[in-house]
Amino acid sequence: MFLELKNLTAEFNGFKAVDKINMVIEKGETRVIIGPNGAGKTTVIDMLTGKTKPADGEILLEGNNLAGKTPYEISDKYKIGRKFQGPNVFDNMTVYENLEVALSGHNKLLQTFFFRRTSTIKKRIYNILEKINLVTQKEMLPCFLSHGQRQWLEMGMILAQDPDIITLDEPAAGMTDDETYKTGEMIKEIMHDKTVIVVEHDMDFIKQIAKTVTVLNQGKILAEGTYDEISHNPEVIKVYLKT
Ligand code: ADP
Numbered sequence: 001m002f003l004e005l006k007n008l009t010a011e012f013n014g015f016k017a018v019d020k021i022n023m024v025i026e027k028g029e030t031r032v033i034i035g036p037n038g039a040g041k042t043t044v045i046d047m048l049t050g051k052t053k054p055a056d057g058e059i060l061l062e063g064n065n066l067a068g069k070t071p072y073e074i075s076d077k078y079k080i081g082r083k084f085q086g087p088n089v090f091d092n093m094t095v096y097e098n099l100e101v102a103l104s105g106h107n108k109l110l111q112t113f114f115f116r117r118t119s120t121i122k123k124r125i126y127n128i129l130e131k132i133n134l135v136t137q138k139e140m141l142p143c144f145l146s147h148g149q150r151q152w153l154e155m156g157m158i159l160a161q162d163p164d165i166i167t168l169d170e171p172a173a174g175m176t177d178d179e180t181y182k183t184g185e186m187i188k189e190i191m192h193d194k195t196v197i198v199v200e201h202d203m204d205f206i207k208q209i210a211k212t213v214t215v216l217n218q219g220k221i222l223a224e225g226t227y228d229e230i231s232h233n234p235e236v237i238k239v240y241l242k243t
Contacts, residue, residue, distance in 0.1 A: 001060070002027040002195065003165065008057035008067075010043045010219075017043045019219035020057065030187065030196040032206050034230075035216035036239060041199045044216070045167045048197070049082045050074040061165075081163030083171060089142045089153050096138040099125045102157035124160070131190040132156040133182065148179030152186065165195045172205050184208035203231070215239070 003025040010018040018040040025031050033041050046052035048059060050071035059066040061078055074080050089098050103124060129135045132152040134145075142150050151171060158166055171187070172180040180202060187196060187209050200206055206213060206227060213230045215223040223233050230236055 004060040006058040009055045010047055010052055011055035016219050021221050027195055030209050032198045032200055032210040032213045034213060039216040040219040041216055045169055048167060049080055079164040081158040081161055081166045083154055083158055083168045091142055094139050094141060095134050095153055098153060099128055099156055099160055102160035128156045128159055148175045168198045170199055172202050180205050
């Protein structure tokens with residue numbers, strides 16, 4: 001088993017934001033977590049990435065319990081990357097330089113000027129630029145990119161760090177329909193060898209990327225299944241109509 005959440009629980013002042021959830025995520029899978037506001041989706045990602053310490057339960061990655069480990073340990077040692085809602089890029093650096101920094105971030109050798117200029121590094125950066133559709137924009141500062149392109153740049157920066165698991169919190173938020181579709185294709189293409197956990201609302205986008213959807217409601221798992229199963233589940237429909 002690759003990633004298993006066992007009775008995972010988060011508590012804030014006695015309030016159970018996530019209440020004994022169990023999930024199994026296979027290696028290479030793209031899992032989408034949906035649910036109304038306040039369902040506990042972000043808290044699950046916060047626990048997975050070390051931002052919130054679970055009150056109870058386990059996060060087992062190939063048998064290692066990550067519950068309570070620091071965000072640094074989780075990203076560096078266990079290779080879980082995170083993309084927050086909204087872009088987090090260096091505004092005073094070009095698209096290319098942003099990727100260069102991300103690429104050298106986890107490797108001391110690559111941080112030296114000499115290694116950054118080698119053709120291997122250039123090749124890797126161009127490879128990522130192609131994957132995120134930003135080759136023509138490589139010399140631009142992020143402020144000249146569209147909202148969607150800035151999000152793609154951040155996806156590229158996460159890819160540069162070569163994580164095994166990528167968590168994305170509403171990657172399509174604020175995007176145009178065209179950008180949303182392209183983001184879905186990007187996730188399918190460039191992250192095909194990664195395990196991806198996505199929190200998302202946009203149903204067309206979910207349909208485009210997910211094999212399995214987990215529905216959270218009030219801190220508990222309400223349903224889990226394919227997009228078709230979930231979208232026809234009367235319990236799920238009821239919860240969404242109420243909000
Ligand atoms: P979602 O992402 O599904 O909208 P969240 O995980 O953000 O839901 O929140 C789940 C519940 O936990 C909400 O009721 C929220 O108010 C509460 N919560 C989340 N983080 C904190 C926190 N740091 N302190 C107190 N309550 C929190």
